[in-house]
Amino acid sequence: MSSISIARVFAAVAALVSTASAACTRESLLASAQAYVDAQKTGNTNALKLSPTFKYQQNNKERALSAGLITTPFKLDLVRSTADTVACASYTMWISSSGSKPYVVGTQIRHDGNDTSTITLIDTIAATTGDLFFNASKTLGYIRKEDWTPINNTGSMPSRELLKKVGDGYLDMWTDPKAADSIPWGTECERVEGSQYTNPCGKSLPHGGSSKPNGMRRTDLVCRYVIDEVQGSVDILCQFDSLGTMPDSHEIRVVDGKVKYVHTITALKVG
């Protein structure tokens, strides 16, 4: 082989390697979410691979990772993650109910440039004693009973567009009187808001009334949606401005084209 053709082979291999590292797959997103969960269990973040522009945000306020909830070890009673291969982001819900400081947490993790080898943002909504409808063991009881098996056949997966529309419709109900009726409610549908349970979930909904839209769904950082067609779910982090400046996570699961579960995690204070 001439030296020129060897150079060509090297160039081709290098191109392949860079394509591979740019692939944002479900597996790599869930592996990264698992690394976050492992860190949370031990309180040790050394194994997390952070990008040079990494930011940590907790209850809608930036802070040092070393000052984050992640550096306190928790015994986790429940962990569930979803993955968005288009936005290259994941969402993890975890519950710790047994310790002196119980928590229900929703965390989005983002990776820039479709590259899951480093983490760009950890964005956490953390609710604890005193927060809206908070009772971790009660929430755990409801969430544990849910069926989160993946949507079985590709044909019945909800589209990204439908999931985004349902998520936005939900958060718009407080300001838009027509939003509640635009959502396809399932008959066997459960709403778990903090630890408050409502079934069917299309019952007793707001039809406008607030003049303040729920904000911070987009920040200067990134868009705060994690849409997973395989699980049929959307999670949106926001500030629940229609009721107050409350850091909030809303997660919705759609099965057979209809809303099946709604979860909310809401903290009372920013920061």
Ligand SMILES: *[C@@H]1O[C@H](CO)[C@@H](O)[C@H](O)[C@H]1NC(C)=O
């Ligand atoms: C990441 O990949 C998705 C498709 O898998 C594409 O839609 C998106 O534009 C890519 N983003 C970047 C920043 O390359």
Ligand SMILES: *[C@@H]1O[C@H](CO)[C@@H](O)[C@H](O)[C@H]1NC(C)=O
């Ligand atoms: C949480 O709910 C459970 C079950 O309803 C109840 O037994 C418990 O006292 C509640 N905990 C607090 C701190 O209110």
Ligand SMILES: *[C@@H]1O[C@H](CO)[C@@H](O)[C@H](O)[C@H]1NC(C)=O
């Ligand atoms: C998928 O199939 C299994 C086994 O038939 C069933 O128990 C489960 O409810 C199904 N899940 C969904 C989301 O349709």
